[in-house]
Amino acid sequence: MAASINEIQDSLIEEFELFEDWTDKYEYLIDLGKKLPPMSIENKTEEHVIKGCQSKVWLNAILLNGKVVFEADSEAVIVKGLISMLIRVLSNQSPQDILKTDLYFIDAIGMSQHLAQTRSNGLLAMVKQMKNYALAFSAKV
């Protein structure tokens, strides 16, 4: 049985508790960003661009055996790090679970500033778009 969304969120929170200051956190995030698996070129199209981000962000999802599988990319590495965490939490989960989830880990690991609108870095837009995919797929499951 795969880990639930909240189990993954809790383990992320635990990992971040090990960091002593912001530089450790951001170095980790940058590292995650650099390691994010590349998005398939055929999906890196204008139609998959999330609007309203200062850096370009691409997001695509497919439904595989009743689970939503996400892939994404960005020009900015910190955004890629944030995406990487979101994918870890939400990918391979059912549309229903994604729709009802509360992403409390973002606040708990001290990244809620990235949800602020002024950031325009699209974390909010990304979460919304991921839920939109889940909503679209929920009708098919």
Place this chain on the structure above:
Amino acid sequence: MALPINIEAIRKDFPILDQQVNGKPLIYFDNAATTQKPQTVIDALNHYYQNDNANIHRGIHALAERATSAYENTRKKIAQFINSPDASQVILTSGTTGGINLVAQTFGRAFIQKGDQLLISNLEHHSNIVPWQMIAAEKGAEIKVIPVLDNGELDLEAYKNLLTEKVKLVAVNHVSNAIGTINPIEEMIQLAHQVGAKILIDGAQSVAHFEIDVQALDIDFLAFSAHKLFGPTGVGVLYGKKDLLESMPPYQGGGEMIKEVSFDGTTYNELPYKFEAGTPNIADVIAFGASFDYLASLPKNIIWEQEKALLDYATNKLQAVDGLRIIGQAKQKIAVISFLIDGIHPQDIGVLLDKYGIAIRTGHHCAQPLMKRFDIVGTCRASFAFYNTVDEIDSFVASLQKVVNMLK
């Protein structure tokens, strides 16, 4: 390095500067977006609401008289600041954007016809592009663009070639918000007038840095914002030549802008009220008046000298940062440095510098056509004001190098 004035004393005039951000002393290098406000401006705003708040111009009671006189006093100070022949040529708007839209909609409605040309430049902020596109589309006029050279200066030869009898209006910024280029507006104004074109100068980025004499420069229209001149947000200025302003139809209809209203027809108020429909932003206009008093209290030319020293110092220091490239190296620049670092997205730099308490701007700076011209998605922009210090630049450069090391 010695700077012309004792900055520590000046910095005390700006209370916001004395604070910690993310546990570090704030370094505010986003002055091109908005400048900070001296205590006297903040006090003027408070004083107005605590003592004088009333609606202006029609009240006959004491508060209304005080508010009206303070409001009109700011208009006089603005007129003096830009050397307008008369205070009635100073129209109070919501900001630079408000002023440009006013001219586009009223001058445009009255004088732009099908087949006419409007000349703008590749350096413009969106607010000096879109209003012209709107009126051009409505009227069937054409927009031509003055190109930008590789160093960030306007191509004046191309400008001369573009200036024909077809051009009704030239709209250019005095200073580029994105890369700091100071345009040779004196020459550009003369050239525009030679073909009978009018010219609008977007002064948003220049008024805080050096004096502008609208008569000496023979400017037709000048628009700028209070908040970039150490004043409050939500206030702007549109200066225009009297005959032009008088020949233009009103902009918005409402109270204040009328002389007499009946259902058979309405007659309009005289300048400047013809263009000031509705209750204006009284409090902020009054507080804006305090900006001019503050500026007048500073030693002459101090702003320009201090900022020039900061620009030279920072430009030189930044050369040491790995992979750094400055976008916009015009010979005449204000204290704005737009830069990129090889292989790093500007947003990543902005996010991490904020962690060091350093405020810069990243992105396209509302100048997407200019970003396209340089084939970049955006830049990091550090913009200095006279209250910034050499120590802050040292800190900024050191933090920037750390950030680059993290991201590489």
